[in-house]
Amino acid sequence: MTFCALGTLWACQGVDVNSPNIRGIAYVKIDDVVKHAPLYPQLSRLDAAIAMVDLTEAAPNVPRNAAQIASEDKKLLAELSAAKARAQHIIYQKQREYATREQAAVAAALGAAHGRPTGNAAAAFGQVSQQQAQAAEVQAGRDFMAYQRSVVQQSNGAARSVVSRFQEEAVQKLQAKQLQEQQRETDLQLQLSRQDAAERLSLQTRLSMLALDDATRRKLEAQLNAIASRENAAMSAQREADRREYAAYRRQVMVQTNVAMHGQLSQIQSQTQTELTSRRNQVGAQLRAMAGPPIGRVSPATQAQLRRIAAQFQAQYQQDVQSVITEYAETSDTLAAQYAMLHSTDVAAASAVQQEVLILEQRRQTLYNQIVAQVQSEAQRLAREKGLRVVFSDVTAAPGGYDMTNELIHDIEGKSE
Amino acid sequence: MKRLFPTLLALIALATTLAPAASSSTLNDVGYVDQSAIAALPAMVNISRQLAAVQAQLSKQYAVDMRSSRSPSQRQRVNAQLQQQFVTEQRNLEGPTFMRVQLAIASVASSRGLSVVVDKRIVIYGGEDITQQVVRLLQSSQQIIPLGTEPPPSEIGYVDQAVLANSPQVKAASQQLATYAEKERRYYGLQFQQAGSNAQRQQQIAQAYNKAMSDEQDQLLKPVVDHAQAVTAQVAQRKGLLLVIDHADILYGGTDITTDVQNALNK
Numbered sequence: 001m002t003f004c005a006l007g008t009l010w011a012c013q014g015v016d017v018n019s020p021n022i023r024g025i026a027y028v029k030i031d032d033v034v035k036h037a038p039l040y041p042q043l044s045r046l047d048a049a050i051a052m053v054d055l056t057e058a059a060p061n062v063p064r065n066a067a068q069i070a071s072e073d074k075k076l077l078a079e080l081s082a083a084k085a086r087a088q089h090i091i092y093q094k095q096r097e098y099a100t101r102e103q104a105a106v107a108a109a110l111g112a113a114h115g116r117p118t119g120n121a122a123a124a125f126g127q128v129s130q131q132q133a134q135a136a137e138v139q140a141g142r143d144f145m146a147y148q149r150s151v152v153q154q155s156n157g158a159a160r161s162v163v164s165r166f167q168e169e170a171v172q173k174l175q176a177k178q179l180q181e182q183q184r185e186t187d188l189q190l191q192l193s194r195q196d197a198a199e200r201l202s203l204q205t206r207l208s209m210l211a212l213d214d215a216t217r218r219k220l221e222a223q224l225n226a227i228a229s230r231e232n233a234a235m236s237a238q239r240e241a242d243r244r245e246y247a248a249y250r251r252q253v254m255v256q257t258n259v260a261m262h263g264q265l266s267q268i269q270s271q272t273q274t275e276l277t278s279r280r281n282q283v284g285a286q287l288r289a290m291a292g293p294p295i296g297r298v299s300p301a302t303q304a305q306l307r308r309i310a311a312q313f314q315a316q317y318q319q320d321v322q323s324v325i326t327e328y329a330e331t332s333d334t335l336a337a338q339y340a341m342l343h344s345t346d347v348a349a350a351s352a353v354q355q356e357v358l359i360l361e362q363r364r365q366t367l368y369n370q371i372v373a374q375v376q377s378e379a380q381r382l383a384r385e386k387g388l389r390v391v392f393s394d395v396t397a398a399p400g401g402y403d404m405t406n407e408l409i410h411d412i413e414g415k416s417e
Numbered sequence: 418m419k420r421l422f423p424t425l426l427a428l429i430a431l432a433t434t435l436a437p438a439a440s441s442s443t444l445n446d447v448g449y450v451d452q453s454a455i456a457a458l459p460a461m462v463n464i465s466r467q468l469a470a471v472q473a474q475l476s477k478q479y480a481v482d483m484r485s486s487r488s489p490s491q492r493q494r495v496n497a498q499l500q501q502q503f504v505t506e507q508r509n510l511e512g513p514t515f516m517r518v519q520l521a522i523a524s525v526a527s528s529r530g531l532s533v534v535v536d537k538r539i540v541i542y543g544g545e546d547i548t549q550q551v552v553r554l555l556q557s558s559q560q561i562i563p564l565g566t567e568p569p570p571s572e573i574g575y576v577d578q579a580v581l582a583n584s585p586q587v588k589a590a591s592q593q594l595a596t597y598a599e600k601e602r603r604y605y606g607l608q609f610q611q612a613g614s615n616a617q618r619q620q621q622i623a624q625a626y627n628k629a630m631s632d633e634q635d636q637l638l639k640p641v642v643d644h645a646q647a648v649t650a651q652v653a654q655r656k657g658l659l660l661v662i663d664h665a666d667i668l669y670g671g672t673d674i675t676t677d678v679q680n681a682l683n684k
Contacts, residue, residue: 025447028541051626055605393540395539396576396661399650400658
């Protein structure tokens with residue numbers, strides 16, 4: 001008798017639904033009943049799962065938020081810019097150094113051809129033309145650096161767009177997979193619920209309607225528990241399978257994305273290097289043409305020697321500069337990879353966190369609706385039994401009417417125990 | 418136990434004595450409408466589309482006006498003007514159709530002898546579904562004439578929860594809860610991070626976080642809500658009502674006790 005609260009007391013003793021205080025009207029506090037439903041532990045687990053994802057986001061640095069990613073971006077781009085400036089400076093110095101050495105070698109060759117000492121031969125070019133050649137060389141160096149900056153900028157822009165496109169595709173694929181799995185789990189849940197509905201109802205009816213001895217009651221309750229356990233096990237197995245499938249799929253997508261992305265990034269870098277080398281050779285040839293003597297006035301042997309000198313210095317210069325370019329390309333590659341990693345993991349992770357919360361909330365809503373449907377179905381049965389006219393859910397206040405909440409809780413608990 | 422039983426009987430007797438002074442017959446005049454069926458009518462869908470277009474246009478205008486506004490007061494003025502413009506457009510677009518829906522519900526309710534019509538969502542069992550009659554009336558070309566009479570008195574009352582939610586007590590409690598939630602989220606977030614890859618520990622922390630939030634909600638909000646419900650029940654009882662529901666769920670009839678509840682809460 002102590003179990004019976006005021007409302008339940010009426011239920012225990014039989015309620016007069018036509019009394020002036022009730023007049024056939026009843027109400028249910030749905031959320032109170034939901035807390036006692038057999039599926040409520042699953043709802044709590046989903047709440048805990050949502051809290052876990054929420055706390056993952058709340059924890060500092062895991063994963064990085066947009067501002068932190070932007071800050072890391074800035075740092076990486078500054079490093080890339082510094083590496084680029086360093087490489088440009090070294091290349092410029094090498095250009096000057098090789099041009100001077102080549103001029104000296106040309107002067108020496110011409111001096112030897114005319115039987116003059118090297119120092120006089122250099123003077124023979126004339127101070128004015130030498131100054132003009134130097135001015136042209138400085139200007140050409142500047143032009144080349146400006147060109148190099150623009151090409152590298154374009155290359156970086158293209159690389160960023162490639163990274164962004166790939167990570168977007170990866171996130172879309174992962175989201176589609178999650179939605180597919182969620183749908184599968186919801187379908188299974190509904191299928192199990194429908195499949196066991198008749199058996200469960202029959203057991204529940206026997207439990208509630210018959211005067212049962214303890215042994216039979218225990219047996220029926222055990223059968224009900226077995227149904228619940230069977231459904232839980234099937235759902236858990238499905239979730240675990242989905243979790244494993246998703247993890248494998250995620251790994252596969254990330255690997256595919258990284259391979260494809262780095263392939264395209266390498267292609268962009270290779271094109272950049274080709275463009276820069278071609279331009280450098282072009283500028284170098286122009287400078288040599290300006291700085292060189294009028295070849296037509298020297299003997300064929302000297303002309304051949306001058307060509308050999310030009311080819312030799314060109315080859316040495318290219319070999320020397322190639323190491324600088326390779327070093328820059330390696331640095332750039334590393335930074336681009338870090339950039340890609342920063343975005344493809346953290347942005348995808350942040351997006352995945354939001355997506356996960358969304359999916360969990362949808363799953364929670366589906367389960368909640370399912371529980372409410374069960375509660376309502378039970379309430380309808382009770383209402384029919386008691387001859388009630390109307391049953392409301394979630395009223396604001398109730399000075400009258402019949403509160404079915406406790407009786408429903410009692411029924412639902414009794415059937416799920 | 419011996420003392421509890423007479424007390425409960427006395428309480429039952431008291432509850433019966435304080436019950437609304439009404440006839441002992443059952444309440445048969447409650448109807449309901451599935452509002453999603455009304456919202457799916459072509460006229461309503463068309464209004465939604467037009468409103469979306471208006472909203473998009475005003476959003477663009479808002480962006481332009483905000484860029485050219487230099488002072489906060491100018492921005493405030495722009496904001497107020499555009500909001501007003503939207504409300505006016507909304508009223509112009511929705512007003513006539515909503516009025517027609519109201520008249521249709523009232524007309525059907527009256528012809529069926531209903532004293533109150535509510536939203537289908539809150540009806541678990543019973544009541545009279547008048548959705549199809551209302552839809553048919555709305556789809557017909559006939560003019561719906563206002564009844565000219567008030568709905569009959571009803572023992573179902575309603576309060577505007579939105580008004581009650583704006584009370585200083587509820588606002589203060591909500592604000593306190595939001596501050597607490599932010600603090601707890603940081604605290605448990607840090608613990609969660611420290612748990613590393615220990616899934617069991619992480620789950621414990623998540624459960625503790627949920628419990629802390631739920632407890633605080635019970636401590637801060639529940640007393641305020643319980644008090645408001647008790648006051649609402651007292652007012653309803655004085656007015657001889659059986660039940661009180663939210664204003665948002667009432668479509669026709671019912672007894673509005675919002676002002677009385679507000680006054681009682683402010684005492």
